[in-house]
Each structure stands twice: as C-alpha cells, then as structure tokens.
Amino acid sequence: MNQAIPKQVLAGAEAFAHYSDNQALRIDTNTEAQALQQGRRVGISRTHESAALHVAGEAAYIDDMPELAGTLHCALGLAPIAHGRLLGLDLDAVRAMPDVVAVLTAADIPGVNDCGSIIHDDPILCDGEIRYLGQPLFAVLARTRQAARRAAALAKKIASVEAAEPVLTPQQAHARGQYVVPPMKLTRETQAGATTQAIESAPHRLQGQWEVGGQEQFYLEGQISYAIPKEGQAMHVYCSTQHPSEMQHLVAHALGVHAHDVHVECRRMGGGFGGKESQSALFACVAAVAARRLGRPVKLRLDRDDDFMITGRRHCFWYEYDIGFDDAGRIVGAEVTMVSRAGHSADLSAPVMTRALCHFDNAYWLPNVRMQGFMGKTNTQSNTAFRGFGGPQGAIVMENIMDSIARQLGKDPLDVRRANFYGKTEHNVTPYGQVVDDNIIDELVTQLEARSDYRARRAEAAAFNAQSPVLKRGIALTPVKFGISFNVKHFNQAGALVHVYNDGSILVNHGGTEMGQGLNTKVAQVVAHELGVAFERVRVTATDTTKVANTSATAASTGTDLNGKAAQDAARQIRERLAASMAARHGGAAEAVRFANDTVQVNGKTLAFEEVVKEAYLERVQLWSDGFYATPGLSWDSKTMHGRPFFYFAYGAAVSEVLVDTLTGESKLLRADVLHDVGQSLNPAVDIGQVEGAFVQGMGWLTMEELVWHPKTGALMTHAPSTYKIPTANDCPPVLNVQLFEGANPHDTIHRSKAVGEPPLLLPFSVFFAIRDAVAACGAPGNCPPLRAPATAEAVLNAIENVQQGV
Template sequence: MNKPIAPSLLQPDEAFADYLKNTAYRIDENAEAARLKAGARVGISRPHESAHLHVAGEATYIDDLPELAGTLHCALGLSPVAHGTLRSAELDPIRALPGVVAVLTAADVPGTNDCGSIVHDDPILCDGEIRYLGQPVFAVIAETRDQARRAAAKAKDVLQIDALPPVLTPQDAHAKQQYVVPPMHLVRSTNDGGAQAAIAKAPHRLKGTFDVGGQEQFYLEGQISYAVPKENDGMHVFCSTQHPSEMQHLVAHALKLHAHHVQVECRRMGGGFGGKESQSGLFACVAAIAAKRLNRPVKLRLDRDDDFMVTGRRHCFWYDYEVGFDDEGRILGAEITMVSRAGHSADLSGPVMTRALCHFDNAYWLPDVAMHGFSGKTNTQSNTAFRGFGGPQGAIAIENILDGVARQLGRDPLAVRRANFYGTTERNVTPYLQTVTDNVIHELVDQLAAGSGYSARRAAVAAFNDTSPVLKRGIALVPLKFGISFNVKHFNQAGALVHVYNDGSILVNHGGTEMGQGLNTKVAQVVAHELGVSFEKVRVTATDTQKVANTSATAASTGADLNGKAAQDAARQIRERLAACIAGHHGGEPSAVVFANDQVQVNGRTLPFDAVVAQAYLDRVQLWSDGFYATPGLSWDREKMQGRPFYYFAYGAAVSEVLVDTLTGEWKLLRADVLHDVGRSLNPAVDVGQVEGAFIQGMGWLTTEELVWHPQTGKLTTHAPSTYKIPTANDCPPVFNVRLFEGRNAEDSIHRSKAVGEPPLLLPFSVFFAIRDAVSAVGGHRIDPPLRAPATSEAILAAITAVKAAA
C-alpha cells in the first residue's frame, strides 16, 4: 500500500501551524542587540519603514491620492484582433456616450507616438498596424471611471480591421527568422573546432529540447498614472513606476516638451517585479496626453483583466541543446539555442537575452560553449523585465542539462553538479571572460547538504519509492550564481540628497523606488549609521524627478547597492562638516570625532547630536548635501559579448523535497531548506523576507503559473485569477528553513552587503527538479522525464505517461 500523506499536509490550519513551528532563520538577536548598543544601525533587523502604515491601511498609493477638482478618468479601447491592419475607426458613437469628454487616437499625440524603452518601435496608440490582441487603439476620457470603461468596451463594435494570421510562439517566429533585435552569439573555444568538436570527442553526449513558460508579474497594485497639468506647460505625473526618469522622458517626448516640464513622482508601489520598469510608460503617456489636451487632471487605472491583456511579462524560452561530457559528468562541450517570445516590440528583450546567455553557466565552468540567442517577434504582448531579468531562463537550461547527464550516468545529480563547479584559482573564467574571484559555492553547498541531511534524505526517498507504486517522492539540491549590475554600464549610477534640519531630524531623497522590497528602510539605516543617530530620526521621501535627476530604474537588484552608496556619500559629507565645526569649538582633530547613539564625542566631551547640529547652523555650516555613486570596474563589449558586466556574484542553494501522485499529477512541497548569500546583510529580517518571497514566486513560475494563448485568435485566455494560478499561503512548505550564509562581499559594496532582490528567485529550481526526480522514479530513474515548465499537474501527468511508455 501507499504511505499516506501526513494530515498536516492536507489541512491548511495544521499546515500553517507546522510552518510556523518549523521555520528557522539565521538571525542572531543577541548579536544584533549588541551591535545596536554599540551604535550600529546597519546589520540590524528592523521592520519595513512603512509596515505600520500598511497594516493600518494608511499607506497611500496612486489611487489613494485625493482627486483634484475636475479630475477625469481614462480607459483604453483595445484591439479584438491579434494581427492586421486598422482600416478605420468610427469613434463618433463612442464620443456620444454618457459622460464621455473626449476620445483620442494616435493622431492626437502632440509629439512622438512611441513608448519604446530602447528601440523606438512601440506605439503609444495604434498607428495603423495591429500587433496583438489587447493593443490600445484609442483612449476614452470621461467624467467617471465606469463611464470611460463602458465606452472603451465598445472597441470591437467600432474598429474595422483587416485581419492577418498571427505568429504566436517563439518557435514559429524563429522559423520565420522574425526577431525584435538581431540574434546574439556568445562563444568560447579552447580548440580549433569549438564546442561541436569538443562534443564530438566526448565519451558521452546528450541532446534535447526544453520549454519554460513565461510569468505574469501579478503586482497587487495594477498599472496606474495620474497626470495633473501645471502652469507654463508643466505636467505632474503621479505614476506607479520603477523608473521615474524614463517616464519623465517618454512623457516629455509624447507632449513635445523638454524634460524639465515634466515631474514624475512615486512614493511607493504595490509591487513591481519588473513589470513597472518600462511598461508603465504607455499609461503615463496616455494620461499626460489627455491632461494636456483637456487641461484637466486625468487618471488612468487599468482593470486587472486589461492589465493582463495590455502588458507584457517574463519571457518564455524554448531551448535546443547538445552537450558532451565525461564519465564523471563534467561538461566538455555545450551548444545551445535559446529562443524567447519577445512579443510585438523590442522593449527590454535584448538585455533580457543578454543576461540569459551570461547566466547559462550558472555555477559551472564550461570550457567549450556556443550559445545563440534569438528574441522572437510574435503577435503577443511585448514581454519585459521580471525579477531575474533573463538570468533564471538562462540558468535553468544548464540545470536541466546536468540533471539529464546525471540520469544518463546513473549518478546523484548533486555529484554531477559538484564536478562542474567553478574553481577558486583555476576553472574560474566565465564564457564572457569575467574571472570569478568571489566564489563561495563549494562551502555554501557543503554547509547546506550537511545541515539539511541531504544524503540521508535521498536514501530515505529511494526507500519510500521502492514500496510506494502510486505516490513518489523526489529530492533535489540546486545551486545558483547570479551576477549583480545592469547590463548597460551607464545605468550603474545613482544620486541622493540628505537634509539635516536644525532640530537634528533628517530627510533623505534618492533615485530608487520603493515597491515593498524595503529599499527605503535600508537607505534610512545607512544614513542613520553614517550620522550616528537613531533610525527614527531619518525620513525618506517620495522618489521625485525634480529632486534627484537622471535616475536609473530600480531593477537588476541594484537598488540598495547604488542608492545606499549615494546616500552614504551625502551623509558622510555632512558628518565631516559637523565634525570640523564641533572640533573647532572644543578642540581635537575632526577625524577623531565620533558619532554614535545620537551623541557626538569630541575631545573628551559628549554632546547631543541635536546640539551639534544647532551649533553648526549658527556657524552657517551647510547641513545638506548631494551624494553620488557609480559602480567601478565594469566593462562590456556588446558585439563580442565579452567583458566584466557584473560587479560581483551572489550565491545560494536550496534543497526541496516533494511528493507526487502519479495517478493525477498532483504534488506537494514537503520541505525546503535554503542557504543564501547576501554578504553582510544590511537588514537580516528584510533579506530573509526577500528570500522567502522569491522562493515562492519562483516556485509559482515553475509549477502553477501557466500562460495560454488561443492558437488561432491569439487571445490570452489566462487573463484573470480564475484562470491564472499564483501560489497561495497553502503552497508554502510545512517545513521551510531559510538561513543567510555567513560572509562578506569581496567587493566594496554598501557595508559589504550583497543584492537580494533577484538571485533567490533561482532557488526554487530545486522544486522543479525534485518533481522531475519523483517523475523519474516511475521508470526506475532510467528514463529522462520530458517535463516542461511550468510543471502543472497536466505537465507532470504527461511526463509520467511518457516515462511509463518508454520504460
């Protein structure tokens, strides 16, 4: 008989109780208390700076802002066809509907009808070519949001379109050689014949294809912009965006104005995950165009279904690969073709593919490799940034290959992975010729394997499967190496302003945006530490293009690295001025003045920080400063695809154990053990939360979140929570051990910390490969399961059926 699933895995209340009981963090409260007493403000676990506002419902988002008198509301008329030519649009009937003030088309754009982030190939409103089902064709502006939406819903009745067959899959686009950016090739050869010669000479070979689906960002706050016209051609746009400066420039171009006419402000977002890096531009532009045209405030807030239909998401990838390897599973040669579904325009597909190619190696040294990247142009939403930005799509390909290599050799996949790890003094140069100088993957994986009891549990899984014909367990340990920095060198810069008021309170503004990840909390901690004051003395204000100009997107996990350093630079200048001032009054060297615990020690005396500030004000000392930071040592040759694109690497690993029902394809994550490298954490509690969240989000991408387009019409059929399934609290494992790896960044990052936003999204690879391990057990681990991602129950059942047929 099959062994029953434990009751706690079936009953949500008991499962949650077990989760709370068994979850373990590496947060040493005693050590943190000692550091706090000594004056440290970083390395301390603090609640999110807006947590009390969130739980009280007082944290304001764009839609919570009081609407000014005369505010109008906007909704978009969407194309009901995936591909074709717009012959005509009879909009007068819509203009006559109740409450409608105006209906705008591409002809009403004063400036450039484009919101492309890099390549100018993305019209704000349809310019005649229908590119995807859901493309905005016109904008309705009405007295109420309901009136605008009802009018916009008439789009299918007023648009005359000559339909054409759509291209929907990356494979179809690749077959037609239809791409949004030129193909990319990253090659390293140690012999005359390159990767193919190495594969041909290898004792063993493996060849195959693999599919990985896309993922909807599913931010809780949808896309929204509120545009308010100001005097002298000014435009103030409140926008839920990760990139206020890009929104500023897009709006300025659309209105045919200068950047200084446009102010973009964002206090916080209800999630972004990359979906609000470039794609908030269309909505900011439409709202601003309408506000300019009518000289009234205009709000554009998307309905959730429209958000799905209009915006892009994580790119799905299709892979065709061949590798050669030795008896230990070491890769001797590899060639892979990656094809992404880019959508109808370039958006950020080029940088996403670049990062995918640069992460195919993951934690492994590949001596001879040839990678080919193609960004397929399809008649679907233009895909964009999503947490990991192509890195997960690149890294999962090599993990799938190594999993297959291990099965072909009959070895433990962890042994094969270890055999291929980067070295520390040799075998340590990436295919793009960056030397890996900070490698901690060996000790990290050793710690995790020992602490999680991996070997014993693997044996227990095998014993369970031997006596259980229907329920099968699987286990996998998967590592990660993730590069930190923007692909584009000039994005790796940031600015900040720090004001110290004469009562000793401090106001900070920086170029990063807060989307729930705790960036403002960490920046405030950095400033408090630098000035030696309590956290409560520091307040961080809304991101605003009129305060810090030319900001980079809050993306690529660089938010704390860049903005923390910039804020530290500004605070340090103020501290040095204060030290010189107070040393002038009390003697001693300015360099010997100590700021800690809201006090200043100078020449044997201890003064309150507030008193020192007040004295400096009387002495006419500048109590505000700007700060700036640019990441050093980066280089990238886009043509050769060589250089040093990353300042450093973050590492991590996870062990996951699952249970699969082979009759239905249903599965359950029983336990997950995570050890992740964040250097010297600025805020361990926030970082653990980021790791946990990334793990569950990545698990959703690889298991439940399936995107489906109708094969003939091109309509996205999974466009609502009823059909698109993100993980819930009940999907968290009952045992979830998350620990932070003890260490420090080898590079001079902010307090030697490491980025934590994107890297941990690769940790749930372990869930996917644990499921693959369980499916493989159906055939006695002799057959490589053809499991696609997401590994939905249908996909699992299909793979089980294939394994049984081949066994």
C-alpha cells in the same frame, strides 16, 4: 540606549563591531541589542519602514490620493484581433456614451507616438498596424471610471479592421527568421572549432529540446498614472513605476516638451517585479497627453483584465542543446540555442537575452561553449523585465542538462553538479571572460548538504518509492550563481540628497523606488549609521525627478547597492562638515570626533546630536548634501559579448522535497531548505523575507503559473485570477528553513552586503527538479522525464505517461 528594544529588532543575525570604511570589516559575537547600544544601525533586523502603515491601511498609493476637482478618468479601447490593419474607428458612438468628455487617438499625440524603452518601435496608441490582441487603439476620457470603461468596451464594435495571420510562438517566429533585434552569439573556446570537436569526441553526448513558460508579474497594485497639468506646459505625473526618469523622458517626448517640463513622482508601489520598469510608460504617456489636451487632471488605472491583455511579462524560452561530457559528468563542450517570445516590440528583450546567455553557465565551468540567442517577434504582448531578468531562463536549462546527465550516467545529480563547479584558482573564468573571484559555491553547498540531511533523505525517498505505487517522492539540491549589476554600464549609477534640519531630524531622497522590498528601510539604516543617530530620526521621501536627476531603474537587484552608496556619500559629507565645525568650536581634531547613539563626542565632551546641528546652523555650516555613486570596474562589449558585466556574484542553494500523486499529477512541496548568500546583511529580517518571497514566486513560475494564448486568435486566455493561478499561503511548504550564509562581500559594496532581490528566485529550481525526480521514479532506472515547465498537473501526467512507456 535606555529605551526598550523591540523584540523584532533583537531577532535576526549577529551584529558586528563598529568599523569605518578605512578599516577591515570585523565581525564579533555581539547581539543585536548590544550593536544598537554601540551605535550600530546596519547589520540588524528592522521592521519595514512602512510595515505599520501597510497593516493599518494607511500606506498611501496613487489611487488613494484625493482627486483634484475636475479630474477625468481614462480607459483604453483595445484591439479585437492579434494582427492586421486598423482601417477606421466610429468614435461618434463612443463620444455619445454617457459622461464621456473626449476620445483621443494616435493623431492627438502632440509629440512622438512611441514609448519604446530602447528601440523606438512601440506605439503609445495604434497608428495603423495592429500588433496584438489587446493593443490600445484609443483612449476614452470620462467623468467617472465606470463610464470610461463602458465606452472603451465598444472597441470591438466600432473598430474596422483587416485581419492577418498572427505569429504566436517563439518557434514560429524563429522558423520565419522574424526577430525584434538581430540574434546574439556568445562563444568561448580553447581554439577555433573546439566546441564541436569536444562534443563529438566526448565519451557521452546529450541532445535535446526543452521549453520554459513565461510568468505574469501579478503586482497587487496594477498599472496607474495620475497626470496633473501645471503652468507653462509643465506636467506632474504620479506614476507607479520602477523607473521615474524613463517615464519623465518618454512623457516629454509624447508631449513634445523638454524633460524639465515633466515631474514624475512615486512614493511607493504595490509590487513591481520588473513589470513597472518600462511598461508603465504607455499609461503615463496616455494620461499626460490627455491631461495636456483637456487641461484637466487625468487618472488612468487599469482593470486587472486589461492589465493582463496590454502588458508583457517574463519571456518564455525554447531551447535546443548539444552537450558532450565525460564519465564523471563533467561537460567538455556545450552548444545551446535560446529563442524567446519577445512579443510585438523590442522592449527589454535584448538585455534580457544578454543576461540569459551570461547565466547559462550558472555555477559551472564550461571549457568550450557556443551560445545563440534569438528574440522572436510575435503578435503577443511585448514581454519585458521580470525578477531575474533572463537569468532564471538562462540558468534553468543548464540545470536541466545537469539533471539529465546524472540520470544518463546513473549518478546522484548533486555529484554531477559538484563535478562541474567553478574552481577558485583555475577553471574560474566565465564564457564571457569574467573571472569568478569571489567563488563560495562549494562551501555553501557543502554546508547546506549537511544541514538538510540531503543524502539520508534521498535514500529515504528511494525506499518510500520502492513500496509506494501511487505516491512518489522526489528530492533535489540546486545551486545558484547570479551576477549583480546592470548589463548596460551607464545604468550603474545613482544619486541621493540628505537634508539635516536644525532640530536634528533627517530627510533623505534617492533615485530608487520602493515597491515593498525594503529599499527605503535599508537606505534609512545606512544614513542613520553614518550620522550616528537613531533610525527614527530618518525619513525617506518619495522618488522624485525634480530632486535626483537621471536616475536608473530600480531593477537588476541594484537598488540598495547603488542608492545606499549614494546616500552614504551624502551623509558622510555632512558628518565631516559637522566634525570640522565641532572641532573648530570645541577643540581637538576633526578626525577624532565620533558620532553614535544620537550624541557627538568631541574633545572629551558629549553633545546631543540636535545640539551639534543647531551650533553648526548658527555657524552657517551646510547641513544638506548630494551624494553620488558609480559602480567601479565594469566593462562590456556588446558586439563580442565579452567583458566584466557584473561587479560581483551572489550565491545560494536549496534542497526541496516533494510528493507527487501519479494518478492526478498533483505535486506538493513538503520541505525546503535554503542557504543564501547576501554578504554582510544590512537587515537580516528584510533579507530573509526577500528570500522567502522569491522562493515562492519562483516556485509558482515553475509549477503552476501557466500562460495560454488561443492558437488561432492570439487571445490571452489566462488573463485574470480566475484562469491564472499564483501561489497562495496553502502552497508554502510546511517546513521552510531559510538561513543566510555567513560572510562579507569581498567587493566594496555598501557595508559589504550583497543584493537579494533577484538571485533567490533561482532557488526553487530545486522544486522543479524534485518533481522531475519523483516522475523518474515511475519508470525504469536511467530514464530522463520529458517534464516541461511549468510542471502543472497536466505536464506531470504527460511526463509520467512518457516515462512509463519508456519514451
């Protein structure tokens, strides 16, 4: 290429020699500039396809769309109590408010009053039973958004209710046997009863209870839907959602029409993190029902406080465990009970618990294990997907166990962790029966241990603590093994459309949604690479249910794995048609035609890509194609909780060093070193950004993001940025070293890459356990700090007090 290559394109990981899917992946030492010149478009760092638009403020979100004439604005009237009955509503008072056009209740929904993701137990608008404080009772339609909000605020005054005692915590629900779905069990034993026997006969035993808090997604763009009625009962819904197909189906059910009558579109989201996988449905349904009822466009954009009060978030978990282990700290038997706060409806609580149980092992082999999972039904918002989808809640209790075992034995926690690592040829089967056939955890941790100077820094921290009575340092290294795939088999599929226009430009549509994670950038790179053209030739359009049908949610870290493969399949078909056409016209074999650097080499001739496309068009060659991909080799028996739910595993590890002020409980992350496995990275710059973002988000979950409900009324007290703290730039450590582990995915993923969305959220476990390490330095050797998560200043002070008192 003659054009200058931007510096940001040159930065990043090494590039790789060109290879076809029928050849073994070869890695060489070419720079990214050389890779570009050789025609490679994957494995290099590209800026996000919308980065310039974001910076310039030109990236359009739903609320930026010009509103059609006659657009009405919707706001929701919310329940003033957490549990009870709705006896009546004085809606005349609401209708009398200025600029109010209409008020809708559950009786105005023409179809099914339900937006449940899996189980039909989640009403769109209250139908009699009040389930949580903040539940939508009615919808106000007004000429302005402020008028709608003012009228909806009358809910407290005009709702006649009969209150009942709410159940607010998972422990309360568990004590009552009150669950959203039946409990789950996952057991793997060498023989019947082996777990109990192993625990009771083990040289050492650890028993305890623990809890981990939930987490608000806090997407920058709140929930929003804009519904536009069309002819013949059709409805066009612009929705900020991770799952357009599910929105299509639920809106169709609410309207009492067929799926083909509903068109859902999403160009981009201002963040999702799981909070827009299922919970965008209520707002899409309300907007669509109102638009159909009134025959006018309706926009429903939530206020941030209402978003907090209505929507769910990451499940908090409460645990009981009983562990048997030997003198080296190796676990010989483990029993664990996990109880989550599901909220008032099932939502995605069952698959979240499934993934939690399947990640209890994290990176460790457990010869005998017995797990139970309970999803407590509470009078709180219905909790839902959040980055990691139960995996973090399942793995962190194991890390707490490992840390406690080490402290009980007086060993370095890293040594205990390493003693329990999965093996490569033995001790390599998970509790649910999947063979860990791609294990790299030991070599990855060994690399990070050396690069971070873990041992020397641990000794330095101990020396510092010995002479510092107030400030204490702590350090921890924690590993990650994270399974990649939806744990529901049929979700592991994707489709794509690729259009090549006769000027050589390319348009791509796929079933994934862009929420800032760079999915469209990677898919465009894949298509550009497959057709041998510049990245700038490829444009990815909005996710649209009228183009790719029956799509899966962009979740479970599968966005690029699924949609990248589908887009590659479509582009390959076009390339093969072009090759056959050129070979027939210019001679030679179709297999010998080469596409690279916007040119096509055929029988000794070099033609411009657009020239080839024009020739093919004149010859009536199909220049568009659909593509499809289904993840192979998956199996899962939900009754026995055994099978192969994951296509592969992603690995990582992090070392964190913290400083704790024992007088205030304040903690500060001084340095973090991360080594993470993304296989053969499609875009190192995007992947490193994802790792950094996940690390800070996970650190927020475990150190400062605390959710508080009023213990009597059930009101969410932390319902705004003023009361709910998320990490800021000031909370990032002054030293954050993030590196990608070198190595291709042994499984046939898109260009041998690995998912990067969810796994790195588990890396900041190291921050929490570094804080625990610092707290332990306040007491006698061998103490086990009772530190809860999140490790807020209050939690740290409480743990320090217990340690100093020898509790």
